[in-house]
Amino acid sequence: MQPAEREESVPDGPRLFPSISTVGLSTFRPLWAVAGLAAVVLAGCGQPIAQTQAEFTVAPARLPVSGGELSFFWQAEGITEVTISSDPQLPGFPLTTRDRSFSVRVRGNPTTTARTYRFTLELGGVRKTQTLTVEPQASVSCPSSSRSAVRAALAAPEQFSPTGLGRFDRPYASGRLLVFSKSNSRLQKLGAVRLEGGWGLMRVPQGQEAAKARALVEQGLADYAQPEYLYEAAEAAVPPANRQYPAQNELFAQMRLEQAWKSLSAGCPRPVVAVADTGFFTDRPDLAPNLTPQPSWLDVVGSSLEAPQPRQGVAAPHGGNSHGTAVASVIAATTNDGSMLAGVSYNLAQVLPIKIFDAQGRTGTLQIAQALEYAAGQTQIGGQTFTNPTPAQVVNLSLAGQAYDPYLESVLARVTAQGLVVVASSGNGDSDSVSYPASSPYVIAVGATDDQGRRAVWGSGFGSNYGPELDFVAPGTAVPSYGGQEADVVGNAYGTSVSAAFVSATVALHLYQNQRQYGTFYAGGAGSQVLQAVRECLRSAAQFSTPSLELGYGLIDASKVVDPANAACN
Known part of the structure; x- marks a missing residue:
């Protein structure tokens, strides 16, 4: 398992309320x-x-x-x-x-x-x-693209037909197997709960997961069987009138965010970034205005991974500190309002809270898959259908696993074809191998930098994962963020979790500026064109034209992402 993200308290100055x-x-x-x-x-x-x-x-x-x-x-x-x-x-x-x-x-x-x-x-x-x-933010005519034609579509997502066995030497949930079969009748005979695309979920005796999976494949009852893998959080006016912004400014300058903000104006429909994470303190006044409406929030798991109790309209964390709140605050803390922190998206994006971790800090293959499906529009959990009234355009996965996950890969392929852009953390294990799902070709993989723009290493065995699958890097060292319930308390986050949040917010700024190009958020059926277009834009604005193992294409210049003169982004 990778080490958890660390947060340290920093002095936060006088309270904003009451201030008498x-x-x-x-x-x-x-x-x-x-x-x-x-x-x-x-x-x-x-x-x-x-x-x-x-x-x-x-x-x-x-x-x-x-x-x-x-x-x-x-x-x-x-x-x-x-x-x-x-x-x-x-x-x-x-x-x-x-x-x-x-x-x-x-x-x-x-x-x-x-x-x-x-x-x-x-x-x-x-x-x-x-x-x-x-007074309100100024309302403007919504930006649009000058492009007369959309990009060529990506190839249709591959048809997943895995065979054999998944890895059982990686952390997984006990008592369950995910099985794949080309025959629906075989799934019915096994008594498996039907999932999408030829997959089923089976209950098996605890401790016998590997043996049962092997028997199913050897006896021809399934083409493929895997455990439900476990994932962990990969923790964690210009200039705006936010009291801790001077501390943020050096980090934001790495991606030239102030210059990007000057090119954008408020008043248009805001893209939605779904943050699938540990839970959220949704009533914070310095975050709540930039969350989607409450009916769209979802807790896919409740308190126990073994007995999920999904609930719509809630996304509260377990305990007094929330990794999800920290990630959401980097993306969408209310900005230029006198609160402590500025958000990267400068009030131009909304966060959709989706809680996928249980009370023990665990999440698995199914919870992540259900969050992705729900972000795209709809999912089924335990026979219940949950429809999202505020579908997302971007999904932030600040988490990391230790094994390639074919079932999750099939879901990633499907939601990408629907137009979702998924951004994930490369992982914090100081490894030369990018963690999954960031290593998926359907995901934008983000590593972390230190205050000098180098690959971040925070201690022995604790640094930003890297490798050929890495796309970009973003600040991930001593990033001011909210984590708890108490207003105005700020902590320093270390890890690729917050790095992914920087890139998710930058993608949202790109989508905000190019609403017509994407058919006002995919209503025109942009679908699988979106990921290719976003990748092309971000690479055109990145530090390096040729990727390196440690930094990928490097830091992204957000001002180039929103520059109307950058043909790759418009």
């Missing part, structure tokens, strides 16, 4: 402040009822798209305490205070729709409401 400090009433009263007067009825014990005036001011009335400081002022004779609430609710609200003035920091708005907050002051039984608007 005393501001003198005379220090900030701009002309554009929103102010209101409220008549307040005061009644003291044994005293006659009197009326007084209260002033409530929120300034400024509008904030830029990147957010900023918002100041509150109130005055009311005889009143010592007020309650202020917000709708939608901001962290730290409702707030009860005696301070006559204070300020909070409001996050920016990564969407193309203006975001309005209503603040209500309550005192002495009187309510007074003021509003704040956070």
